[in-house]
Amino acid sequence: MLQVNKPTSEINRDFAEADGSPSQTLTSYLDIVRRQFPTMVAIVSACVILALLYLFTAAPLFTSTASMVIDTRKVQLFQQQSVLGDISIDSATVETQVEILKSENISLAVIRDLNLIDDPEFTGSGGGPLGTLIGALSGLFAEGRVSSEFEQTRKALDRFEKARTIKRLGLTYVMEIGFTSKDPAKAAKIANAIADAYIVDQLEAKYQATRRASVWLQDRIKELRTQASGAQKAVVDFKIANNIVDSGGRLMNEQQLAEVNSQLVMAHAATAEAKARMDRINDILKQEIPDASVADALKNDTIVKLRGQYVDMASKESIWAMKYGSDHLAAVNLRRQMAEIKKNIIDELKRIQESYKSDYDIAQTREEAIKSSLANVVSESQLTNQAQVQLRELESNAQSYQAMYDNFLQRYMESVQQQSFPITEARVISAATTPLRKSSPRSMLFLVGALVGGLLLSFGVALAREVSDRVFRTTSQVEEQLGANCIAILPALHGNASASLSARFRKGKAEPEPDLLRYVVDNPLSRFAEAVRSLKVAVDLNAIVRENRVLAVTSTLPNEGKSTLSTNLAQLMAHSGAKVILVDADLRNPSLSRALRPDAKVGLVDMVAQKVQLEDAVSIDPHTGLAVLPAGTTSKLLHTNEILASKAMHAVISMLRSRYDYVVLDMPPMAPVVDVRVTSPFVDSYVFVVEWGKTKIDVVRHNLRNAPEIQDKLLGIVLNKADTRLLARYESYHGRYYYQKYYARYGYVE
Numbered sequence: 001m002l003q004v005n006k007p008t009s010e011i012n013r014d015f016a017e018a019d020g021s022p023s024q025t026l027t028s029y030l031d032i033v034r035r036q037f038p039t040m041v042a043i044v045s046a047c048v049i050l051a052l053l054y055l056f057t058a059a060p061l062f063t064s065t066a067s068m069v070i071d072t073r074k075v076q077l078f079q080q081q082s083v084l085g086d087i088s089i090d091s092a093t094v095e096t097q098v099e100i101l102k103s104e105n106i107s108l109a110v111i112r113d114l115n116l117i118d119d120p121e122f123t124g125s126g127g128g129p130l131g132t133l134i135g136a137l138s139g140l141f142a143e144g145r146v147s148s149e150f151e152q153t154r155k156a157l158d159r160f161e162k163a164r165t166i167k168r169l170g171l172t173y174v175m176e177i178g179f180t181s182k183d184p185a186k187a188a189k190i191a192n193a194i195a196d197a198y199i200v201d202q203l204e205a206k207y208q209a210t211r212r213a214s215v216w217l218q219d220r221i222k223e224l225r226t227q228a229s230g231a232q233k234a235v236v237d238f239k240i241a242n243n244i245v246d247s248g249g250r251l252m253n254e255q256q257l258a259e260v261n262s263q264l265v266m267a268h269a270a271t272a273e274a275k276a277r278m279d280r281i282n283d284i285l286k287q288e289i290p291d292a293s294v295a296d297a298l299k300n301d302t303i304v305k306l307r308g309q310y311v312d313m314a315s316k317e318s319i320w321a322m323k324y325g326s327d328h329l330a331a332v333n334l335r336r337q338m339a340e341i342k343k344n345i346i347d348e349l350k351r352i353q354e355s356y357k358s359d360y361d362i363a364q365t366r367e368e369a370i371k372s373s374l375a376n377v378v379s380e381s382q383l384t385n386q387a388q389v390q391l392r393e394l395e396s397n398a399q400s401y402q403a404m405y406d407n408f409l410q411r412y413m414e415s416v417q418q419q420s421f422p423i424t425e426a427r428v429i430s431a432a433t434t435p436l437r438k439s440s441p442r443s444m445l446f447l448v449g450a451l452v453g454g455l456l457l458s459f460g461v462a463l464a465r466e467v468s469d470r471v472f473r474t475t476s477q478v479e480e481q482l483g484a485n486c487i488a489i490l491p492a493l494h495g496n497a498s499a500s501l502s503a504r505f506r507k508g509k510a511e512p513e514p515d516l517l518r519y520v521v522d523n524p525l526s527r528f529a530e531a532v533r534s535l536k537v538a539v540d541l542n543a544i545v546r547e548n549r550v551l552a553v554t555s556t557l558p559n560e561g562k563s564t565l566s567t568n569l570a571q572l573m574a575h576s577g578a579k580v581i582l583v584d585a586d587l588r589n590p591s592l593s594r595a596l597r598p599d600a601k602v603g604l605v606d607m608v609a610q611k612v613q614l615e616d617a618v619s620i621d622p623h624t625g626l627a628v629l630p631a632g633t634t635s636k637l638l639h640t641n642e643i644l645a646s647k648a649m650h651a652v653i654s655m656l657r658s659r660y661d662y663v664v665l666d667m668p669p670m671a672p673v674v675d676v677r678v679t680s681p682f683v684d685s686y687v688f689v690v691e692w693g694k695t696k697i698d699v700v701r702h703n704l705r706n707a708p709e710i711q712d713k714l715l716g717i718v719l720n721k722a723d724t725r726l727l728a729r730y731e732s733y734h735g736r737y738y739y740q741k742y743y744a745r746y747g748y749v750e
Helices: 008-019 022-035 037-057 091-101 104-114 128-142 149-163 184-241 252-285 292-298 301-324 329-383 385-420 443-468 475-482 500-507 516-522 527-545 562-575 591-596 604-608 640-645 647-659 675-679 697-705 708-712 724-730 735-742
Strands: 062-070 164-168 174-181 426-430 486-491 550-555 580-584 627-629 662-666 685-691 714-722
Touching: 022 037, 022 443, 022 724, 037 443, 062 091, 062 184, 091 164, 091 174, 091 184, 104 149, 104 184, 149 164, 149 174, 164 184, 174 184, 184 385, 184 426, 252 329, 301 329, 475 486, 475 697, 475 714, 486 527, 516 527, 516 562, 527 562, 527 685, 527 714, 550 562, 550 647, 550 675, 562 580, 562 591, 562 662, 562 685, 562 714, 580 591, 580 647, 604 647, 640 647, 640 675, 647 662, 675 708, 685 697, 697 708, 708 714, 714 724
Parallel strands: 486 714, 550 662, 550 685, 580 627, 580 662, 685 714
Antiparallel strands: 062 174, 062 426, 164 174
């Protein structure tokens, strides 16, 4: 308050630095809540009251819930498969069943089974105050027409679907069926009826599908039987025509070819085995005496015995030769016997060789015969290849028709059985029971919701009011929007501003009377007087920088309190001992002259015209010593701005500047007339009065922007007519409390 007005750029920079911080944002929201607190309390209270009224008047509703599961296990009777095939149960299938439960087919079935058309809850007004009101309004426009059965059904269906809830529990195969009604027993009954209707609908759908499939299968079986018989007859006729004989499910030539080929393989193996034996015996004959392993391999008892004898004799011969010498008769006899045994062994081996050779020749002969037979069979098979290709095609067709016939016949038998044993995958796992407590309205939850909704609505309304409230209410708004200091906030005053002070000037009474124009004198300890003092301090501090003796008080619009402020400022300065003159420079509407000097004949206009002297036009307040110069006769003036801009006006102000310490000019408002702008050459500082909570920001900003000469000499802004009780909600306006506490000993009451 006590500082010189800042440049516009500096002020805007200060606010730009603070606006972006989170703490500033939170503070701004708290300020909105503080300013709009009564409105928010009213809206929240209204919401809570409406919620309480609803809770007291709304009929209680009860919700009963049943649970169904879609069994993923395949239930099969007699180890049969379904005619329609097994459908894998996945998430999409469960969601499909949920939609089937929500279908009108299920709902209408329950409505018909329980005769809900005759239930007033489904076809009546709906109950409750709101339902009664709607029913009464509907009766006024119905013109006595009775609703048809179709209309009653559709109405019952609409309310039925609104009261029914069906949902899937998480990712499980369980479906929850809920129904809400005024009667708890009815809610449980309808929830169970929905589950039963769904199961019956599924069984009926499967029965109808199976029946239709059975009828179609009968016709298809007859057609397939004829086709299978014809295909088999074509196979038989083709075999007869081409001399093709089956043997064990295969063609004769194919079987012969396989057998001959197998015999050839076996004969070739036998030939190789015989040759191997013959080659082996030839190798053995090259040895003098076959070793033990060869003898054992031949498995010939004669050779084994002879070899044993040979070995015994060789042992004896060795002993006799060592004992009696190799020429001894016994040793010679033993060697002769050994030679005889050796000869017998060789003869036996030759006999075996001849036997093996004979076997080898026989095996070769048999192999050649089988090869010849195989060649004949292959030749015969090549002759019937074309016929075999056609035969296979005919047999394939016959087998396909027969397989289709057997399959359809089996399916037909299954469908006949399933008509008698219909099975559904859904089953009830938890039947609905009568609820003991109401489901809605939930009193606590509803009240909490009303409270939260009221808070949100109230905050939205508060924001809307803040956005639409384009008036000045805080000093920060003044500094941010206008780039000027807010010198003071003057509280609103209530009293007479026209009679008492003028009577004082006329009668010279020293006793003060209640009056707005001398409020600072009559109430020196008031908040208003303290705010005017802050204005005077700002004037005095500004005088340190430049001469500040001629002060002009103006405003944007009429009736903003500029005359009241200028008079009280002049009274305060004069009462403090300064020599002050108050000049009514509002030549278009001299309200100050009418209030202070209604009987004055001459004034400022006459002095500018040099018709009177200052002493003839000025009146003095005997209590404060304030000199008042009225406007004079202004009724016939057309160009008041020319008068204020004249050299004579400059001369008058210069003369007043030389005689008085302060010259206070009560100027006209800026918006209606241009008189204020022409006074800038002789005015030291301007005090701009803005009515608190009324004057639009855009209007003030527009007028100051178009008057740069006023802005250059603008001392500051004064917010006038402020409601101090509301002001505390708009900013930290604690000065009133501390001021009252400080002056409590004087018996101060504002």
